[in-house]
Amino acid sequence: xxxxYNGKILTLADGFDIAEDEVWVDKDKISxxxxxxxxxxxxxxxxxxxxxxxxxxxxxxxxxHTHSAMTFLRSYADDMPLxxxxxxxVFPMEAKLTGEHIYAFTKLAILEYLSSGITASxxxxxxxxxxxxxNIDAGFRTVICSSTNDFGGSPEQDEEDFLKFNxxxxxxxxxxxxxxxxxxxxxxxxxxxxxxxxxKEPFYSHNSxxxxxVLECISRYNKTPTELFDDLGLYEYGGGGFHxxxxxxxxxxxxxxxxxxxxxxxxxxxxxxxxxADISKMLDMGINIAIGTDGAASNNALDMFREMYLVTGLQxxxxxxxxxxxxxxxxxxxxxxxxxxxxxxDCDVIEKGKQADLVVIDLNKPNMQPVHNITxxxxxxxxxxxxxxxxxAGKILYHNGVFYLDETEQDIYKRANEMLKDF
Amino acid sequence: xxxxYNGKILTLADGFDIAEDEVWVDKDKISxxxxxxxxxxxxxxxxxxxxxxxxxxxxxxxxxHTHSAMTFLRSYADDMPLxxxxxxxVFPMEAKLTGEHIYAFTKLAILEYLSSGITASxxxxxxxxxxxxxNIDAGFRTVICSSTNDFGGSPEQDEEDFLKFNxxxxxxxxxxxxxxxxxxxxxxxxxxxxxxxxxKEPFYSHNSxxxxxVLECISRYNKTPTELFDDLGLYEYGGGGFHxxxxxxxxxxxxxxxxxxxxxxxxxxxxxxxxxADISKMLDMGINIAIGTDGAASNNALDMFREMYLVTGLQxxxxxxxxxxxxxxxxxxxxxxxxxxxxxxDCDVIEKGKQADLVVIDLNKPNMQPVHNITxxxxxxxxxxxxxxxxxAGKILYHNGVFYLDETEQDIYKRANEMLKDF
Numbered sequence: 001x002x003x004x005y006n007g008k009i010l011t012l013a014d015g016f017d018i019a020e021d022e023v024w025v026d027k028d029k030i031s032x033x034x035x036x037x038x039x040x041x042x043x044x045x046x047x048x049x050x051x052x053x054x055x056x057x058x059x060x061x062x063x064x065h066t067h068s069a070m071t072f073l074r075s076y077a078d079d080m081p082l083x084x085x086x087x088x089x090v091f092p093m094e095a096k097l098t099g100e101h102i103y104a105f106t107k108l109a110i111l112e113y114l115s116s117g118i119t120a121s122x123x124x125x126x127x128x129x130x131x132x133x134x135n136i137d138a139g140f141r142t143v144i145c146s147s148t149n150d151f152g153g154s155p156e157q158d159e160e161d162f163l164k165f166n167x168x169x170x171x172x173x174x175x176x177x178x179x180x181x182x183x184x185x186x187x188x189x190x191x192x193x194x195x196x197x198x199x200k201e202p203f204y205s206h207n208s209x210x211x212x213x214v215l216e217c218i219s220r221y222n223k224t225p226t227e228l229f230d231d232l233g234l235y236e237y238g239g240g241g242f243h244x245x246x247x248x249x250x251x252x253x254x255x256x257x258x259x260x261x262x263x264x265x266x267x268x269x270x271x272x273x274x275x276x277a278d279i280s281k282m283l284d285m286g287i288n289i290a291i292g293t294d295g296a297a298s299n300n301a302l303d304m305f306r307e308m309y310l311v312t313g314l315q316x317x318x319x320x321x322x323x324x325x326x327x328x329x330x331x332x333x334x335x336x337x338x339x340x341x342x343x344x345x346d347c348d349v350i351e352k353g354k355q356a357d358l359v360v361i362d363l364n365k366p367n368m369q370p371v372h373n374i375t376x377x378x379x380x381x382x383x384x385x386x387x388x389x390x391x392x393a394g395k396i397l398y399h400n401g402v403f404y405l406d407e408t409e410q411d412i413y414k415r416a417n418e419m420l421k422d423f
Numbered sequence: 424x425x426x427x428y429n430g431k432i433l434t435l436a437d438g439f440d441i442a443e444d445e446v447w448v449d450k451d452k453i454s455x456x457x458x459x460x461x462x463x464x465x466x467x468x469x470x471x472x473x474x475x476x477x478x479x480x481x482x483x484x485x486x487x488h489t490h491s492a493m494t495f496l497r498s499y500a501d502d503m504p505l506x507x508x509x510x511x512x513v514f515p516m517e518a519k520l521t522g523e524h525i526y527a528f529t530k531l532a533i534l535e536y537l538s539s540g541i542t543a544s545x546x547x548x549x550x551x552x553x554x555x556x557x558n559i560d561a562g563f564r565t566v567i568c569s570s571t572n573d574f575g576g577s578p579e580q581d582e583e584d585f586l587k588f589n590x591x592x593x594x595x596x597x598x599x600x601x602x603x604x605x606x607x608x609x610x611x612x613x614x615x616x617x618x619x620x621x622x623k624e625p626f627y628s629h630n631s632x633x634x635x636x637v638l639e640c641i642s643r644y645n646k647t648p649t650e651l652f653d654d655l656g657l658y659e660y661g662g663g664g665f666h667x668x669x670x671x672x673x674x675x676x677x678x679x680x681x682x683x684x685x686x687x688x689x690x691x692x693x694x695x696x697x698x699x700a701d702i703s704k705m706l707d708m709g710i711n712i713a714i715g716t717d718g719a720a721s722n723n724a725l726d727m728f729r730e731m732y733l734v735t736g737l738q739x740x741x742x743x744x745x746x747x748x749x750x751x752x753x754x755x756x757x758x759x760x761x762x763x764x765x766x767x768x769d770c771d772v773i774e775k776g777k778q779a780d781l782v783v784i785d786l787n788k789p790n791m792q793p794v795h796n797i798t799x800x801x802x803x804x805x806x807x808x809x810x811x812x813x814x815x816a817g818k819i820l821y822h823n824g825v826f827y828l829d830e831t832e833q834d835i836y837k838r839a840n841e842m843l844k845d846f
Binding site for chain 1: 494495496497498499501502503508531532534535538690692693694695696698699719722723724725726728729732733735736737739740742743744745746747748749750787788789790792793794795796799800803804805806807808824832833836839840842843
């Protein structure tokens, strides 16, 4: 059992109050939250006691949309228009990816997640056996979203993957989805709808990332992507959309009614000049919102602190209103919100019996001082520098700048750089 | 003499090429840049040799607009409209500030600058003796900009301060300015114009931060702030404007013609919902551009990595063009550009004889890997986490997470938090 003591605890289980409690972790779960009596404390045997030194323990961040292995394209092509970027730079490079590449570049992404306090990814990519191996080897949690589209994947393969990866490891789960409407034939999408209904499962996809995507969908089907998916019955058991920059009023009503998750990616939408999602409106409507980084090729960082600042900042600019999209709402989106969006209902908050997916925020850094308001400090001023410890499923994977994985970070960097020669 | 070896050097003296050279520092200056012969190397005696371990040495960042002591209001009031924020929260709190407060909260800001690789601030605030003492005690470089306005300061005081603070320490310099047109009587502004002409000095002020500021100035004078200042002869010897969100076409022509510096503050302009400056247009016009964080009350972080990402990202969104405002231009603004904007012409690049104001960027972090393009990695993916060493005037003030100041960071935090009780 691991004991965290002498710190501040933000459970997020019931608002944003911070208590000076203890948290104990037994194997992969939280076993105690509160102020232990001397008796209870004496009766425990801890394998490790971590003095928080006044720092903050809180639920870890979850990255609700990413393509981990795309670290191989970080700063490979930037400052270019979206279409050129995709067709001239990204697609030809991706065609050369082997399973070993996927393994190596996913490992690199996991290092970055951990250094940003992220303990789970909602990932959409390919060569899933190698991808899964990288996560299990690292001890990192991931939810795979099927990326089925006209260039790869099929409902049959998805069903096989669903049954296989949901029974591989407690760290791995699998959700149905397709890459996007614009990359996937209607017949294939209908096949996925049958799967969602057969297994009573939610559906996820890229959705309304660009205006062009929505306009083309309307010209094909006389419906927005959200309307199309909804009419096909894909959202009968919930799900969500990645990006959601160009949702219509009716789309938002569907999101609200079906309890879908709008998973926003402001870093990527900014850098690729896709636009600004209407988060404030969705917040007002009570739509579920989660946050993802998208892949490192488009962002270029897997940094939840940057994303949180952009989520709130871009709404303030969009509405020319400094009170738009308050900080605490954003902190919730990046932690409990993202966990729920990914189906990780046992990883959302700090509570007895929940998974021990935790982060320690270093308050003893100049950007967290003075201490007027800790949660606002995190959203408006926080950075990767403030991540002191990252724990996934009860295991400390990052602490005081040191990674505890199955291989060293230097080995991961070296292999990733050597592999660049293959492209 | 300090020797930096076994690393990569970005001098910024001539483009963005990176060389595997050495840099030597003698007292406060750079004494050698290049590949030393064995003979030259043997003849030197180094007090310290720093193995860069493949990391990047480059010119430090300079923060070209800030109010350092405003760290005392970080996360004190957020998510509120600008006018409420200023009149109900900021002004009443500022009225209570003593010299000891200014000293303490400036020290806290300096810690944050150093942890973000910033070695100089262009600061506008008050109680200058205490402010200057904090910088000298810390070994930090600052350029004071007069904040004269109707509530404090005068041309007479400015002349006295100019003569005094430009002869206090090599770390301290002083520039003429006023807070802004909307806070300063015309008579006072005219008095400052006389000073600029008498001493052949540039002029700086907040300029066109909000639309309301510009509209009110036009209604008073039938001129924009830039036109007013220009007509009064304030720009005869150059200078610049802080924020520059609402410059007109004619304002930009004046900036171009007079070689003025547009000092952009995207973090503050975003969080206060002021707007997005037209950096891409100014870049195209060849206007000088520098970057500042503004104070911690409005931003809320003193983080040049965040600012750089916002400078380029917000232009991409503004123009809906991912190729707008390229990364290398932004890196130049934050380093050499900001130095020049502040009159620190000997702190801009790495070259023999220049001041040793340097930063070591840690490339051995996941967000800097793999190494396709180092300068793009810094702008699009960098964070405070990547600052390995910060040197100001030849002195190492921050290295591997440890500060080397006249007092410990814990003492600075403790005092700052205790002082909050005074407000």
